[in-house]
Amino acid sequence: MKFCAALCQIQNAVLSFTLPKMSGTIERVAVLGAGTMGSRIAALLAECGLPVLLLDLTEEIASAGLACAAAGPLVTPASFEKGIPQLMNCDWVLEAVSENLTIKRELWHRAVPYLKPDAIASTNTSGLSIAAIAAGMPASFEQQFLGIHFFNPPAKLRLVELTPGPNTLPAVVARAACFARERLRKAVVHAKDTPNFIANRIGAFFSAAAQALTVSDSYTVEEVDMLTGPLIGLPSSGTYRLMDLIGLDVWAQVMLTLEPQDAHFCSQGFFTEMVHRGFLGEKTGQGFYRKRMTNGVKTLDAINLQTLEYHPAVIHQPVSTIADLQERLRHVFSQNDRASRFLQPLLSKLFQYCHRVAPEIANSPEDIDLAMQHGYGWTLGPFALQKAIEKVIA
Numbered sequence: 132m133k134f135c136a137a138l139c140q141i142q143n144a145v146l147s148f149t150l151p152k153m154s155g156t157i158e159r160v161a162v163l164g165a166g167t168m169g170s171r172i173a174a175l176l177a178e179c180g181l182p183v184l185l186l187d188l189t190e191e192i193a194s195a196g197l198a199c200a201a202a203g204p205l206v207t208p209a210s211f212e213k214g215i216p217q218l219m220n221c222d223w224v225l226e227a228v229s230e231n232l233t234i235k236r237e238l239w240h241r242a243v244p245y246l247k248p249d250a251i252a253s254t255n256t257s258g259l260s261i262a263a264i265a266a267g268m269p270a271s272f273e274q275q276f277l278g279i280h281f282f283n284p285p286a287k288l289r290l291v292e293l294t295p296g297p298n299t300l301p302a303v304v305a306r307a308a309c310f311a312r313e314r315l316r317k318a319v320v321h322a323k324d325t326p327n328f329i330a331n332r333i334g335a336f337f338s339a340a341a342q343a344l345t346v347s348d349s350y351t352v353e354e355v356d357m358l359t360g361p362l363i364g365l366p367s368s369g370t371y372r373l374m375d376l377i378g379l380d381v382w383a384q385v386m387l388t389l390e391p392q393d394a395h396f397c398s399q400g401f402f403t404e405m406v407h408r409g410f411l412g413e414k415t416g417q418g419f420y421r422k423r424m425t426n427g428v429k430t431l432d433a434i435n436l437q438t439l440e441y442h443p444a445v446i447h448q449p450v451s452t453i454a455d456l457q458e459r460l461r462h463v464f465s466q467n468d469r470a471s472r473f474l475q476p477l478l479s480k481l482f483q484y485c486h487r488v489a490p491e492i493a494n495s496p497e498d499i500d501l502a503m504q505h506g507y508g509w510t511l512g513p514f515a516l517q518k519a520i521e522k523v524i525a
Contacts, residue, residue: 157222157251157310161186163238165196165208168255168283169227174202175285179314181205184221186214211241218245223310225279227255230384235264243272251307253279258327258388261296273298279307280328282506283377290506291317292328318505320498326388329493330506333485333513335385335396340480341370342399344473345436352419352433357447358473362463364456364510371419375412379405395484401436408439420444456510461523478520485513 158181162173165187173185173196183206187193193208200206209217218224224246228234235254246252252275254264261278268276278294291311295304304321311317322328327335337359345355356369366373374382383406389396405411405418412418421432421441432441450470453459463471485499493499500512511519 157181157314159221160184160223160225161214161218161221163211163224163226163242164228165193166227166229167199168281168285170196170200170202171283171285172225172227172255172281173197173206174200175281175315177202177205178286179316181314183207184209184214184217186211211238215242216245218242218250219247221247221250223251223253225253225255230256230259232259232263235259239264239268239272243268246272246275250275251303252276253307255280257331258385260326261294261299261324265296265298270298274300275303277304277307278322278324278328279311280322282330288506288508289316289318290330290502291315291319292322292330292502292506293319294322294324294328296324318501320502321494322498322502323492323494325492327385329499330502331385332389332488332492333481333499333503334507335382335389336484337477337481338370338374338382339386339396339398340477340484342402344477346399346401348473350473351445352436353445353447354469355473357449358470359477362450362459362470363474363478364516366508375418375420377412378414379411379418401439404439405434410434410439417441457519457523460520464520464524478516481513482517485517 160176160181161184162169162176163186165173165185169187170185173183176183183202185193185197185206185208187196187208188211190208190210190213193210197206197208224242226235226238226242228238235256239252248271252272254261256264256278257280261276265273265276273296276296277299278292280292280294282288282290293304293308293311308319308321311319320329326332341355341359344350352371356372358369359365360367360369368376379402383398383402386396386398409415410418416422419434421434423430423432431444433444434441451459451462453462463474485496489496489499493502496514500515503509503512509516
């Protein structure tokens with residue numbers, strides 16, 4: 132028996148002295164919402180051999196989501212009207228509708244009467260309060276309810292953030308964690324119920340800090356993406372390409388969730404204007420970058436953040452081609468050039484912020500590092516990255 136499964140059994144055995152007995156297996160799952168995330172989560176579950184009921188407003192919408200996700204015969208599409216009564220046959224019900232508190236709560240109000248007593252109920256929100264979604268629901272529901280946040284695309288990104296509400300039973304959290312690790316092969320971190328949880332909280336701060344430095348020191352989109360990519364152990368998408376992939380409208384919603392609590396997340400003027408103009412990234416064909424055909428050849432344009440006009444993207448040569456990350460960091464931070472003048476304040480702000488918010492958002496610094504590695508593709512999480520840099524500049 133694998134270690135995690137054995138640990139799960141021990142935890143449940145201990146908890147059974149005081150808590151209702153929990154079913155140990157999850158054999159059938161329902162996903163509420165057949166949009167991009169819902170359909171992809173359904174496909175992931177099916178690939179792991181689980182029968183999935185995929186619901187949306189109509190069976191046609193659910194079927195369209197199923198087709199986009201290229202899911203197999205284990206996924207059954209249905210409308211909410213016809214499918215919700217079938218939730219009584221499901222061991223786990225995962226809601227993945229749009230990031231709107233009212234919509235989520237209304238859907239759960241419809242679903243609650245049909246849930247099995249021991250079924251896990253979860254939301255795939257990327258930042259809304261778990262407590263707010265469950266507020267006023269039956270106590271039995273709140274005990275079984277938690278956040279299970281997959282990262283997009285869920286088939287490729289290993290991270291799952293588990294976020295219990297104030298009344299979630301520990302046995303439910305243990306059961307969900309073991310299932311995610313054992314059956315879905317996910318890296319699990321336990322987040323606290325704070326805005327945007329762990330990975331998006333840190334990722335949003337890093338992006339906001341990079342945008343602020345872009346403006347204050349007149350860096351270009353292409354420069355920043357080169358500096359915030361593999362050079363420091365981050366994915367090649369960098370800062371602005373990542374926002375294009377996610378969607379500037381989605382990113383704006385992430386920032387809006389955090390702005391009232393932290394001035395670090397105020398959007399830059401160019402970002403606000405791009406969203407207003409509908410320059411939302413790949414989904415609209417243009418964002419910080421724009422692809423076009425020139426004489427039958429694909430070319431890439433980048434936006435000028437002062438004029439919001441496009442120009443042929445300038446491909447910057449890497450500041451360092453040293454293969455070893457630590458040696459690469461040593462080289463970068465030994466210079467007094469345009470690259471180091473961007474990266475030193477950026478990373479200094481990142482490290483300070485992580486130390487400040489770590490007790491609020493996570494159980495340990497290690498959980499933050501794990502979240503950024505598996506959710507954002509960082510080679511080193513912020514705490515490990517700080518230690519690596521301190522070694523080379525000591």
